[in-house]
Amino acid sequence: MSCPRCQAEEKHCRLEHEGREAGEIIWKVFYCQRCAFTWRDSEPTESIDYEKRDEWFQVDPDQPDQYPHNIPPAKLHKNK
Amino acid sequence: MAGKNKSISSQAKAVAERIHCLRDYLDLLSEHGQFIKWPEAVMPEPDIRKIAVASGRDSMGAPAIMFDNIRGYPGRRMVFGVHGSFSNIALLLGYPKGTSIKELFYELIGRWGSDKPLIDRIKAEDAPVNQNRIESDINLYDVIPLYRVNESDGGFYIGKANIVSRDPLDPENFDKQNVGIYRIQVHGPDQFSLLSVPSHDMAHMIRAAEAEDLPLKIAVMIGNHPAMAMFAATPINYDESEYGYASQMMGSPIQLTTSGNGLDIQAGAEIVIEAELINNKRTLEGPFGEFPGSYSGVRHVPLFKITAISHRDNPIFENIYIGRGWTEHDTLIGLNTCAPVYSQLKESFPEVVAVNALYQHGLTGIISVKNRFAGFAKSVALRALSTPHGLMYLKNLIMVDEFVDPFDLNEVMWALSTRTRASDIHVIPNMPLVLIDPAAEVPGKGHRLIIDATSFMAPDPVGADSKLVMPPSGAEIDELARMVQELQRRAEKS
Numbered sequence: 001m002s003c004p005r006c007q008a009e010e011k012h013c014r015l016e017h018e019g020r021e022a023g024e025i026i027w028k029v030f031y032c033q034r035c036a037f038t039w040r041d042s043e044p045t046e047s048i049d050y051e052k053r054d055e056w057f058q059v060d061p062d063q064p065d066q067y068p069h070n071i072p073p074a075k076l077h078k079n080k
Numbered sequence: 081m082a083g084k085n086k087s088i089s090s091q092a093k094a095v096a097e098r099i100h101c102l103r104d105y106l107d108l109l110s111e112h113g114q115f116i117k118w119p120e121a122v123m124p125e126p127d128i129r130k131i132a133v134a135s136g137r138d139s140m141g142a143p144a145i146m147f148d149n150i151r152g153y154p155g156r157r158m159v160f161g162v163h164g165s166f167s168n169i170a171l172l173l174g175y176p177k178g179t180s181i182k183e184l185f186y187e188l189i190g191r192w193g194s195d196k197p198l199i200d201r202i203k204a205e206d207a208p209v210n211q212n213r214i215e216s217d218i219n220l221y222d223v224i225p226l227y228r229v230n231e232s233d234g235g236f237y238i239g240k241a242n243i244v245s246r247d248p249l250d251p252e253n254f255d256k257q258n259v260g261i262y263r264i265q266v267h268g269p270d271q272f273s274l275l276s277v278p279s280h281d282m283a284h285m286i287r288a289a290e291a292e293d294l295p296l297k298i299a300v301m302i303g304n305h306p307a308m309a310m311f312a313a314t315p316i317n318y319d320e321s322e323y324g325y326a327s328q329m330m331g332s333p334i335q336l337t338t339s340g341n342g343l344d345i346q347a348g349a350e351i352v353i354e355a356e357l358i359n360n361k362r363t364l365e366g367p368f369g370e371f372p373g374s375y376s377g378v379r380h381v382p383l384f385k386i387t388a389i390s391h392r393d394n395p396i397f398e399n400i401y402i403g404r405g406w407t408e409h410d411t412l413i414g415l416n417t418c419a420p421v422y423s424q425l426k427e428s429f430p431e432v433v434a435v436n437a438l439y440q441h442g443l444t445g446i447i448s449v450k451n452r453f454a455g456f457a458k459s460v461a462l463r464a465l466s467t468p469h470g471l472m473y474l475k476n477l478i479m480v481d482e483f484v485d486p487f488d489l490n491e492v493m494w495a496l497s498t499r500t501r502a503s504d505i506h507v508i509p510n511m512p513l514v515l516i517d518p519a520a521e522v523p524g525k526g527h528r529l530i531i532d533a534t535s536f537m538a539p540d541p542v543g544a545d546s547k548l549v550m551p552p553s554g555a556e557i558d559e560l561a562r563m564v565q566e567l568q569r570r571a572e573k574s
Binding site: 047057069 | 152228265286363
């Protein structure tokens with residue numbers, strides 16, 4: 001398993017929650033600790049299969065500067 | 081804001097007095113066939129999304145829809161479409177379902193600027209929201225059936241919460257307590273991000289807390305009084321209370337209690353999440369399918385840590401479908417977008433009759449105005465562009481005569497078809513524009529388009545066959561239209 005959005009390895013994918021009915025697991029929710037994507041393993045492939053997802057929605061956590069701050073932290077203000 | 085201080089009708093008063101929370105409103109909607117429970121089990125994705133899109137097709141009549149059998153979330157329930165149609169809004173304002181948008185518009189205008197805030201204080205131990213409280217091992221998924229709203233959203237969103245916060249520099253001041261709707265993305269069992277436009281009150285508070293290294297405590301209220309959901313999104317001044325405003329608009333008190341972290345919350349809210357800003361921490365947020373009908377990008381956004389959750393027995397997660405219009409978002413904020421533009425225009429130009437700014441938060445507006453002289457409507461359009469909302473939003477403006485109902489697109493199309501000349505179309509390029517307009521050439525700048533579709537007047541050359549048919553109009557015709565509908569309903573029943 002890897003992140004459907006940034007392809008981070010399994011060790012970065014945190015199990016968030018298991019949906020159960022009468023003790024049986026219906027689905028699992030995961031969270032990518034690298035790109036902050038959340039997904040459920042029961043979702044349609046357009047949302048959770050890296051190959052089928054629209055490329056436009058890929059995120060590269062190694063390029064954080066690509067993603068602007070909507071409110072820069074105060075520490076950033078002070079450094080500037 | 082200017083208002084006529086019209087008194088609220090006895091029927092509206094009776095409705096207002098029986099509604100104290102979401103459940104009361106759902107009861108009212110149910111009595112009028114405007115609330116249904118989905119009869120089958122649904123998967124969180126894609127079923128909820130598909131049903132929401134389908135019901136959004138009927139902006140006049142769609143019901144609120146509840147799911148109480150969501151696979152993997154046994155015992156949890158959620159509702160959407162509570163403000164999803166003008167019939168639902170009509171019932172809230174004490175009108176019959178099917179009431180025209182124009183009538184609802186005038187009702188809202190009439191309620192402005194009245195009375196002082198009406199607040200009922202409820203002891204914390206008596207508040208329904210405190211029936212259950214979680215302070216340790218917090219897991220949002222245990223309380224809220226979270227799901228992905230649009231297929232390419234970056235995560236699971238809470239899109240219709242009222243978020244209350246107090247100025248960290250002046251925490252005792254009730255009037256500087258802000259209640260707003262900000263989108264929330266869940267980042268784990270006990271963390272979430274919150275997106276605030278940099279100019280909004282919440283952003284001001286976040287900057288103040290981080291600059292002075294003070295705690296910023298907030299309460300996220302889910303499943304709210306229907307007036308709060310409608311009016312928390314209305315731009316009012318920084319030192320005015322949204323609670324006061326919503327109670328004035330309803331003409332009945334809002335019941336408040338104190339949250340565990342010291343904020344004024346709705347006593348009858350379904351779920352209240354108490355949380356604290358993690359100062360200077362940011363996380364990637366988005367994309368999220370937003371109201372212009374396109375996805376917003378990924379940004380670094382402030383992160384909050386949940387400290388406690390209170391909820392009613394068997395709580396209802398109220399959420400909203402938002403995406404390419406028409407959606408509940410358009411109905412929820414539509415009339416509240418029209419009203420301030422109207423009242424500000426009316427102060428300068430009493431000839432303005434109505435403003436329809438329902439489309440994408442007013443990116444397109446239609447204004448009906450009585451021409452004082454030839455070309456007058458164009459000047460009124462320019463004034464509309466300089467109102468606080470017009471400044472950033474009113475991109476396309478269509479001006480129509482005073483006898484054209486701007487909310488009736490058949491009438492507007494008549495005006496465009498028969499009143500518009502090439503010289504009536506004006507484009508102003510390179511103007512300021514709200515960041516999220518996907519048509520902008522660069523974010524923050526764009527065009528303004530004015531189409532003057534009002535009638536010709538001397539000294540303009542007046543066209544051939546220019547004498548208008550003036551069919552009967554006014555209250556009598558409105559009443560007859562209602563009678564036709566009623567007779568039709570009876571015919572259907574018999």
